[in-house]
Amino acid sequence: MKKKWTALLLSLVMGASLTACGGAAEKPDSGAAQSGTNSSTAAAGDAVKLRIVWWGSQERHDATQKALALYSQKNPNVTFESEFSGWDGYFDKLGVQFAARNAPDIIQMDAAYLNEYVGRNLLADLGSINVADMDKALLDSGKVNGKLYAMPLGSAAFGMVYDKSVIEKIGLKAPEFGWTWDDYYKFGQEAKAKLGSDKYVFVDQSSDLYDYTAYQLSQGKGQVFTDNKLTIDKDTWLGYMKKQDELRKAGITTPPDMTVTDKELDPKLDSVINGAALVRHIFSNQVGSITGLKPNALDFVSLPKGQQTGGWLKPGMFWSVNKESKHQEEAKKFIDWFINDAEAGKLLGLSRGIPGNKKVVDALSPSFGDSDKTSLAFINKIAPDAQPFVAEPQGWGNFKKDYKVIVEKLMFGKATPEQAYDELMKKAKEYDAAAKK
Structure with missing residues (x-):
């Protein structure tokens, strides 16, 4: 598994490095890039407010807010109530919200807690999302017992x-x-x-x-x-x-x-x-x-x-969907768009690691700044001899x-x-x- 993931990841990031240094970037396939919620369909739908929560730096917060605004622009019936924090206390608060049956619809998940949340039957199956262009080995990191409960948003x-x-x-x-x-x-x-x-x-x-x-x-x-x-x-x-x-x-x-x-x-x-x-x-x-x-x-x-x-x-982090969400399908449509849309990818950059969708990376790479190139160089140098990441078992979060x-x-x-x-x-x-x- 380690060799397979490393090989796949290297091919992805090496390709991105080449395009960042002036190679021809592959044009994103318009069908894959625009998968997710169709604008006209969303506009005609009922009004939906999705609660979404994540942790991270100010850079990630700003990039995510821009992506949410773009999604609402393309899908006027969907708005977001976002909750953002640092890492400290994030899962303590989330645990309280789940206990009170008041957890957000879309949750940024960490590998350390994935088995625990799936074991408690708290997360929805994401198997309906389009993953045709996602790195398979990275995708497998979000699966438990063969089912996809967490969509990997990048590798680090x-x-x-x-x-x-x-x-x-x-x-x-x-x-x-x-x-x-x-x-x-x-x-x-x-x-x-x-x-x-x-x-x-x-x-x-x-x-x-x-x-x-x-x-x-x-x-x-x-x-x-x-x-x-x-x-x-x-x-x-x-x-x-x-x-x-x-x-x-x-x-x-x-x-x-x-x-x-x-x-x-x-x-x-x-x-x-x-x-x-x-x-x-x-x-x-x-x-x-x-x-x-x-x-x-x-x-x-x-x-x-x-x-x-x-x-x-390791998978940098994931999106998961609350199994009790009243808006599961809209939440999944958003995640589909988030991982597959090239325009969203450009707004998000590498704020959650190297995206698992190669077409998105190819679309991103010509506009990489110095820090993006440094991040790619960093991961390229570590990848060949990297150890496999092992998440905490269920109950050990x-x-x-x-x-x-x-x-x-x-x-x-x-x-x-x-x-x-x-x-x-x-x-x-x-x-x-x-x-x-």
């Missing part, structure tokens, strides 16, 4: 961003794609020596399960979830956490009080944006957002590797938050790595038991 690569302007200023060699964990630690020591006591090299992201997942993969110890169970390798986890503690004590990573207030892509609270640190993790679909916040200062690199690479490709809480105790010195590991395993047993009910 997991890597790192660094402040090249500061690195150049202090006279260090910048990280390179393919760097190793030894390179990473050496860079941390050398950069810290030049930065002084009040600046840090790495944002401490050891409480993020994705960062540990990448580390375990790089050490050849496999996935963190296997056969619907948590499979954290104890020795690898303890070694990783002890090393992170060394980095904190050496002032190489951000101190705990700064770490817990760090907020990715926030103009004031993102430690790389505000200049407190040099390096943090990033997904390729966030390139435009972060470069917009700090123009001409940043560059991108893969996650460090050990025995093998640690970064992966909130585990990432519990993991964060447990590791933060360790960061503040309120638990040893061994104690934190034991608490983690205890929490995993609770999830196992709940999943079996």
